[in-house]
Amino acid sequence: xxxxxxxxxxxxxxxxxxxxxxxxxxxxxxxxxxxxxxxxxxxxxxxxxxxxxxxxxxxxxxxxxxxxxxxxxxxxxxxxxxxxxxxxxxxxxxxxxxxxxxxxxxxxxxxxxxxxxxxxxxxxxxxxxxxxxxxxxxxxxxxxxxxxxxxxxxxxxxxxxxxxxxxxxxxxxxxxxxxxxxxxxxxxxxxxxxxxxxxxxxxxxxxxxxxxxxxxxxxxxxxxxxxxxxxxxxxxxxxxxxxxxxxxxxxxxxxxxxxxxxxxxxxxxxxxxxxxxxxxxxxxxxxxxxxxxxxxxxxxxxxxxxxxxxxxxxxxxxxxxxxxxxxxxxxxxxxxxxxxxxxxxxxxxxxxxxxxxxxxxxxxxxxxxxxxxxxxxxxxxxxxxxxxxxxxxxxxxxxxxxxxxxxxxxxxxxxxxxxxxxxxxxxxxxxxxxxxxxxxxxxxxxxxxxxxxxxxxxxxxxxxxxxxxxxxxxxxxxxxxxxxxxxxx
Amino acid sequence: xxxxxxxxxxxxxxxxxxxxxxxxxxxxxxxxxxxxxxxxxxxxxxxxxxxxxxxxxxxxxxxxxxxxxxxxxxxxxxxxxxxxxxxxxxxxxxxxxxxxxxxxxxxxxxxxxxxxxxxxxxxxxxxxxxxxxxxxxxxxxxxxxxxxxxxxxxxxxxxxxxxxxxxxxxxxxxxxxxxxxxxxxxxxxxxxxxxxxxxxxxxxxxxxxxxxxxxxxxxxxxxxxxxxxxxxxxxxxxxxxxxxxxxxxxxxxxxxxxxxxxxxxxxxxxxxxxxxxxxxxxxxxxxxxxxxxxxxxxxxxxxxxxxxxxxxxxxxxxxxxxxxxxxxxxxxxxxxxxxxxxxxxxxxxxxxxxxxxxxxxxxxxxxxxxxxxxxxxxxxxxxxxxxxxxxxxxxxxxxxxxxxxxxxxxxxxxxxxxxxxxxxxxxxxxxxxxxxxxxxxxxxxx
Numbered sequence: 001x002x003x004x005x006x007x008x009x010x011x012x013x014x015x016x017x018x019x020x021x022x023x024x025x026x027x028x029x030x031x032x033x034x035x036x037x038x039x040x041x042x043x044x045x046x047x048x049x050x051x052x053x054x055x056x057x058x059x060x061x062x063x064x065x066x067x068x069x070x071x072x073x074x075x076x077x078x079x080x081x082x083x084x085x086x087x088x089x090x091x092x093x094x095x096x097x098x099x100x101x102x103x104x105x106x107x108x109x110x111x112x113x114x115x116x117x118x119x120x121x122x123x124x125x126x127x128x129x130x131x132x133x134x135x136x137x138x139x140x141x142x143x144x145x146x147x148x149x150x151x152x153x154x155x156x157x158x159x160x161x162x163x164x165x166x167x168x169x170x171x172x173x174x175x176x177x178x179x180x181x182x183x184x185x186x187x188x189x190x191x192x193x194x195x196x197x198x199x200x201x202x203x204x205x206x207x208x209x210x211x212x213x214x215x216x217x218x219x220x221x222x223x224x225x226x227x228x229x230x231x232x233x234x235x236x237x238x239x240x241x242x243x244x245x246x247x248x249x250x251x252x253x254x255x256x257x258x259x260x261x262x263x264x265x266x267x268x269x270x271x272x273x274x275x276x277x278x279x280x281x282x283x284x285x286x287x288x289x290x291x292x293x294x295x296x297x298x299x300x301x302x303x304x305x306x307x308x309x310x311x312x313x314x315x316x317x318x319x320x321x322x323x324x325x326x327x328x329x330x331x332x333x334x335x336x337x338x339x340x341x342x343x344x345x346x347x348x349x350x351x352x353x354x355x356x357x358x359x360x361x362x363x364x365x366x367x368x369x370x371x372x373x374x375x376x377x378x379x380x381x382x383x384x385x386x387x388x389x390x391x392x393x394x395x396x397x398x399x400x401x402x403x404x405x406x407x408x409x410x411x412x413x414x415x416x417x418x419x420x421x422x423x424x425x426x427x428x429x430x431x432x433x434x435x436x437x438x439x440x441x442x443x444x445x446x447x448x449x450x451x452x453x454x455x456x457x458x459x460x461x462x463x464x465x466x467x468x469x470x471x472x473x474x475x476x477x478x479x480x481x482x483x484x485x486x487x488x489x
Numbered sequence: 490x491x492x493x494x495x496x497x498x499x500x501x502x503x504x505x506x507x508x509x510x511x512x513x514x515x516x517x518x519x520x521x522x523x524x525x526x527x528x529x530x531x532x533x534x535x536x537x538x539x540x541x542x543x544x545x546x547x548x549x550x551x552x553x554x555x556x557x558x559x560x561x562x563x564x565x566x567x568x569x570x571x572x573x574x575x576x577x578x579x580x581x582x583x584x585x586x587x588x589x590x591x592x593x594x595x596x597x598x599x600x601x602x603x604x605x606x607x608x609x610x611x612x613x614x615x616x617x618x619x620x621x622x623x624x625x626x627x628x629x630x631x632x633x634x635x636x637x638x639x640x641x642x643x644x645x646x647x648x649x650x651x652x653x654x655x656x657x658x659x660x661x662x663x664x665x666x667x668x669x670x671x672x673x674x675x676x677x678x679x680x681x682x683x684x685x686x687x688x689x690x691x692x693x694x695x696x697x698x699x700x701x702x703x704x705x706x707x708x709x710x711x712x713x714x715x716x717x718x719x720x721x722x723x724x725x726x727x728x729x730x731x732x733x734x735x736x737x738x739x740x741x742x743x744x745x746x747x748x749x750x751x752x753x754x755x756x757x758x759x760x761x762x763x764x765x766x767x768x769x770x771x772x773x774x775x776x777x778x779x780x781x782x783x784x785x786x787x788x789x790x791x792x793x794x795x796x797x798x799x800x801x802x803x804x805x806x807x808x809x810x811x812x813x814x815x816x817x818x819x820x821x822x823x824x825x826x827x828x829x830x831x832x833x834x835x836x837x838x839x840x841x842x843x844x845x846x847x848x849x850x851x852x853x854x855x856x857x858x859x860x861x862x863x864x865x866x867x868x869x870x871x872x873x874x875x876x877x878x879x880x881x882x883x884x885x886x887x888x889x890x891x892x893x894x895x896x897x898x899x900x901x902x903x904x905x906x907x908x909x910x911x912x913x914x915x916x917x918x919x920x921x922x923x924x925x926x927x928x929x930x931x932x933x934x935x
Contacts (some may be wrong), residue, residue, distance in 0.1 A: 002791050003595075006603050006830050017570050017836040019843065023920040027849035029842075030868035033706050035736050039610045040834040045572055048830045052576045052600075052823075059596035061584035069586055076492050077584050080536050085758075086574070089547030092554045095564050095760030097894050098885065104549030105759050118529055130622035130761070131816035137663075144666060170806070170813035174633075176666020179808040217518040248516055253523040264816075268492075270580075272820030273597035274587040274619070274780065276762030292662070320662035324563060324625040324655040324749070325760025337543065343533030346491035348525075353493050355515045360503045376507075376515060403593055411589075431494035432503060458788070463592045466788035473785035473797040477774070479616045480606035481784075 001464040003054045007483050010041040016048060039482075058464050059273070060408050066434045068361075070380045070411035070423025071165065071213060073243045073265035075350075080341075081268065081334035090333050095325040099311050105329065106310035110296045112336050113280075119339075119347065120239070120259055121252025122282035126291040127327040132240055134322060135260025135279030136171035136207070141319045142258055142283065142290045143205045143234045144175060149290075149317055152232070155204035159228070161190050163214060163415050165238060168207045177204060184417060188216045188373035190224055199231040208256070209238040211245075213415040213423070214373050215358065215380035225255025234258065234287075242266045243427070244355055244378035247348030251282075258283045263328075267335035278331035293318040294326070353428035354379040357435060361426055364439045368446045372418055380425035382418045393449045393456055395420040400467065401448070401459035405441035490535055553757065553894065557922045559851075561872050561913025562702070562897035563624070563653050564760065565752045567730065568840065568917055570831045573754045573824055582823055587780075587816075591795045592787075597819060598794035601782040604826045611732040612746040613739025614768035618779035620817045621765025624749030625659035628652070628696060628726055630767060630778050630812055631745045632660055635694035635722040636667070637776050637811065643693035643721070649684060650674040651701035652726055654902040677903045681707060685715040692716075694745075696724040699738060700731055703899075703911065704848075704872030705865060713742030729753055729766055729825075731870050733841035745769045754828025755821055764821040774798070778812030843916035844871035847923060851914045854927040860934045864909060872913040874899065874906070878934045881910045891929040 043051075060067070067074035085091065093102055109127055116125045129135035140158065147155045158172040161182045169179045180198055185191045190208070206228045211217045218224065225235050237251045237259035243266045245251065251259050263269045263278035271277075283291060294312035302308040312326070342350065355378055362381045366374060370384040385395025399409030399422070411423040426435060448455050460466065495503075500512075509515065516524060534542065553566050577583065581596060588594030588601075601619045608617035621627040632646055646669060648657055657674055664671060673679060673687055673695075681697060688695055695716045700706045709725065716723035724745040725738035730752035732738075738746045750764030751757070769777055775798065783797035800806060832840065848871040856863035860878030877884055881898035888895040896913070899906035914923065 002793070003599065005599070005606075006826075007606070014833075015835055016831045016833045017568075019568070019836060019839045019916065022843055022846050024847055024850035024923070026846050029734075029845070030706060032708055033736050033868060034734060035732070038733065038834050038838055040607060040832075040837060041830055042833045042835070043830060045570075045831060048572055048827060049575070051830070052827055053579065055596040055599055056576075056579040056581035057596065058594075058599070059581040059585045060590075060593035061581045063580040063584045067586070072586050074584075074586060077580075078492060080539065082578065082583075084539075084543050087543060087547040088554050089550040089552050091756045091758050092552040092566075093550045093759045094553055094558055094560050094566070094757045094894065096560055096562055096897055097551065097558075098889075101551040101889065101894075102759065104546035107549065108546050115530055121526070130626070131814075133813045133815045134622060134626075137813055141662065141665060166807050166810070167813050167815050169808035170810040173808040173810075174663070174666070174813050217516075219518050222520055247528055248525060249519050249523050250526050253526065254520070270583040270820070271586045272583050272818075273585045273594075273600075273823065274819030275816040276622075276818050276821060277816040278762075293658075319665070321625075321655055321658040322662055323659060323761070324623050324653070324763070327760070328762040329759040330762050333543075337539060340531065340542065341490045341534055341536065341539050344528035344530045346533050347528065347530075349491045349493055352512045352515070353495055356495075356500070356503055356507075356512060359507045359515060363507050376518065399590070400592065403590070408586075408593065409590055429492050429494065432499040460592050465592045465595055465791060465793050468591045468787045468793045468795045469785045470795050470797065473783040473795045476784070477797070478784040479602075479774070479781060479797075480609045481602070482606070482609075 005481055006041045006043065006051055007481055009043045009047045009051060012042060014042040014044055016043055016045050065406055066430060066438055067408040068410050068424045068426050069408060070425040071240060073425060073427055075268055075427040076429035077268055077270040078338065081337050084337045085330045085333040103310055106296050108336050109332060110310050112332055113296060115339050116261055116280055117282050119246065120282040121250025123285040124288050125280050125282040126295055127280045127332055128292045128322050129260065129279040129281055130323050130328055131275065131277035132260055132262045132279045133167035133171055135281050136167055137174055138281050138292055138322050139236045139258040139260055140171055140175040142287055143236065145290045145317060145319050146234065146287055147204055154202050157203050159198055159203060159206040162417055163212045164207060164209050165213065165240060168238060188214045189218045189220055192220055195224060196227055199227055201232055203231055203233040205234040205236055207236045207238060209241060211241045211378035214382050215377040216373060217378050221254050240265060241379060244351055246351040247344055248351050252284060258287055263331050263335040268338040269331045269334040276328050276331055278328040289315050289317040290319055291315045292322045293320055350428045357426040357428060357430055361424055361435055361439060365442055368443055380423060382415065383422045383424065384418060384420050385412060385422040386420035387449065390449050390453055393453055395422050397456040397459060398422065398445055401445050401456045402441060403460040404462045407438055407441060490533065556892050556894045558894040559896050559912045559914065559926060560894050562911055563749060564757045565913060565915055566757060566917055567752050567915050569754050572831050573827045576827045577820060577824055583820055588796060591793065595793055598782050600823050600826055602794045604822045605782060607826060607829045608766055608768050611729050612727060612768045613737030614746050615771040616774050617768040618777055618781050620822050621767050621779055621814065622818065623763045623765045624726065624747060625656040627747035627765035627767045628656050629660050629663035631724045631747050632664065632694055633812060634745065634773060634776050638722060639693050643691050644669050645692045646671045647673040647684060647687055647692055647695040649697040650677045650679050651703055652696060652698045653702050656726065677905050681712050685712055688715050688719045688721055690719060692719055692721040694722045694724055696726060698726040700728060700870040703874050704869040706735060706868050706870050709741035717742060731841060733837035734845060750825050753825035755824050762818060762821055764818045764825055776811060779814050780817050840916045844914065847918050848873060848914040851923045855930060858931050858934060861930060871915060872911060875910050875912060877908050877910050880908055884933050887933040888929055893926055893929055
């Protein structure tokens with residue numbers, strides 16, 4: 001089942017959208033600056049609709065079924081969020097219009113800044129970063145600016161545990177720091193001896209993912225923060241796994257100095273097939289002056305008759321802008337709507353059920369699949385997709401076979417510290433029935449691995465596509481299409 | 490409302506299976522003294538109630554549906570065919586994750602492949618990635634590509650002063666940890682010709698905007714040639730909508746073409762989410778950051794698509810990756826691809842030409858007003874600068890009474906352009922809207 005390319009539906013002279021003719025006198029076109037050909041498809045509206053609807057049917061989304069993709073928090077994306085972001089006053093406001101004529105937007109942004117700070121235990125937040133990795137870079141630049149402002153120039157290193165997301169070391173390197181890796185101990189915590197040995201006056205900070213990518217809450221987190229603070233460093237928290245902590249513990253209370261949130265994970269905004277995300281950053285009091293420019297503040301306090309007047313403010317020692325305008329506003333509207341509907345109790349319930357669901361799957365799978373760090377987990381856990389008695393079966397085969405049972409596979413081969421990792425994150429919006437169905441499929445697959453391993457090796461069988469050849473793609477490197485007709489003017 | 494389906498009974502069964510008495514027992518690893526904080530958040534609302542609150546917030550804004558908006562400066566109001574949002578609402582697209590499992594992600598992957606193709610066709614370049622966060626961050630990534638190309642042995646970046654001020658700021662933010670000189674944009678008087686003279690053997694990248702921030706368009710061939718002669722990379726920040734009519738930057742010898750893709754079917758939405766376009770030449774493909782989709786076949790012999798050249802990326806290379814970027818703008822990629830398919834070859838060209846003609850009509854009419862003068866002397870696309878008889882801020886405030894959102898106050902960014910307003914006119918503006926603006930400017934100008 002394949003769908004042709006939009007170019008294959010094209011016919012010379014066919015039109016989709018009709019535009020009105022000009023109602024003003026035509027100006028002469030600029031000499032030497034006009035293109036001679038525009039090789040775009042020529043299709044009708046129905047061609048466009050059918051093409052993209054058929055393409056959509058080749059996708060798997062949360063609205064189709066269970067999507068236990070570890071570290072991605074694939075929770076249900078409420079429909080009201082979509083309607084909210086499309087309201088005329090939100091979707092059709094210009095970022096540079098007078099802020100006094102956009103007070104609804106600013107009020108919403110201000111509230112979300114405050115709520116995120118409250119949820120994370122911080123003094124303030126910036127909504128500007130466009131995604132998690134962008135938030136990381138923002139946070140590391142804030143740490144850099146903080147040390148520079150104090151005239152402390154020796155700090156060239158950032159410590160990163162080996163269980164961290166790959167974006168952590170990449171963001172660090174981009175911000176001009178050297179990466180020092182810290183290993184994990186046998187319980188999946190940061191290795192304290194190694195950490196203590198690494199902490200000196202050249203350390204700018206530590207990037208900590210907690211719960212870590214094994215889904216475990218680090219049992220020494222307060223001590224970790226103390227050790228890093230004692231050597232003059234700051235602690236960056238990767239908030240990708242914040243879903244487990246809502247109303248359970250505030251990273252700021254643990255000693256984290258700066259943290260990014262993923263609105264597209266924790267706060268239910270859709271992943272959109274890979275974006276747009278949104279990665280706001282929360283900071284402790286002493287880092288407020290370094291936040292990206294601008295943040296939303298109150299210019300005039302509310303009076304009995306009038307609401308407050310909101311405006312954009314440049315923090316005193318800001319690291320500068322990290323993107324155009326103010327952030328992914330459309331995503332911000334969705335997250336605002338979500339938090340407004342859940343409130344404190346709803347957020348806590350989300351964390352509780354995310355953690356409950358993960359542990360329920362864990363205890364049901366522990367006799368079927370090796371689980372290397374098997375203790376009470378948070379919102380996710382990591383199993384091994386490999387057995388010694390059937391060495392030919394790999395995590396990838398299990399992942400592909402799960403598709404035949406109608407599930408999206410867990411994250412595989414991450415984190416790197418677990419051999420043949422299958423990282424399972426169910427989220428709170430899944431019912432016991434869907435978890436039981438998944439457990440049942442995992443059980444059947446464990447049986448098939450022994451009885452009929454070929455079934456796994458050649459999976460998936462019931463999806464529109466079989467396994468795709470990644471080596472061929474990298475070798476032939478066809479990255480765009482250019483039918484011959486395109487070269488005609 | 491919390492979207493949690495569990496019944497009490499199921500909760501008890503699940504806890505029993507885990508061997509715990511209560512939910513709170515799941516959290517013993519968390520330091521007790523900070524466990525379960527009381528969060529100070531407003532009381533939750535039902536869907537019915539939240540709609541009222543959202544409606545009130547939405548209506549506390551002036552919007553471009555009820556006001557004629559002549560504000561552009563990097564975010565533009567264009568006609569968006571209805572089909573675009575109908576496709577965006579397909580939840581098979583918007584509730585999917587990054588297409589790491591290609592067997593169940595061909596919808597997203599093929600869309601990206603078509604997007605990459607369309608971006609190559611608009612810019613004339615060989616390869617496009619699956620997008621960056623926005624135009625500004627795409628420009629910052631272009632600088633990183635150039636630095637890596639020169640193995641960090643060159644340390645100067647030359648930026649035209651007529652690149653969007655936010656873009657230039659973002660480049661500076663991204664680069665603060667690197668030992669670099671970013672220059673060229675100190676004075677608005679620095680022309681493209683002056684930039685040529687500033688290129689030297691230590692220049693890693695030269696970047697200009699086309700049309701530039703002040704709407705101007707000019708032939709950039711000489712600049713491209715000068716960059717090439719000095720071994721520097723040449724980057725053009727283009728408006729892809731304008732490329733519906735204008736000569737593609739590849740013809741000026743660009744090595745990298747980046748841009749803000751928002752004008753291609755994405756609402757202004759108070760500044761985001763937008764779409765960072767990034768295209769380059771084949772020879773730089775391995776140094777390009779961001780996701781990339783390539784064609785291949787599956788086990789059944791069907792043509793399909795996968796993420797390719799992933800060894801460049803952070804999840805494999807970690808600190809040695811070409812960039813930390815992970816997320817792209819998937820849904821915005823879909824919006825622009827559907828938009829370009831629906832508009833097609835003739836529709837995009839016509840929308841671009843309509844914008845051009847209407848902007849020129851508006852410029853001519855305003856130039857004829859007492860006290861106003863068109864600042865642009867050469868060709869421009871759909872945006873132009875007008876010298877005003879009084880501060881732009883005052884004019885804009887008065888224009889609101891005419892249901893008009895006026896142009897951008899350039900005095901904020903350029904000392905030489907106090908009392909100068911940047912106006913954008915697109916195909917959405919009927920002649921009577923423009924005439925109404927001209928009449929309003931006449932009234933408020935005196």
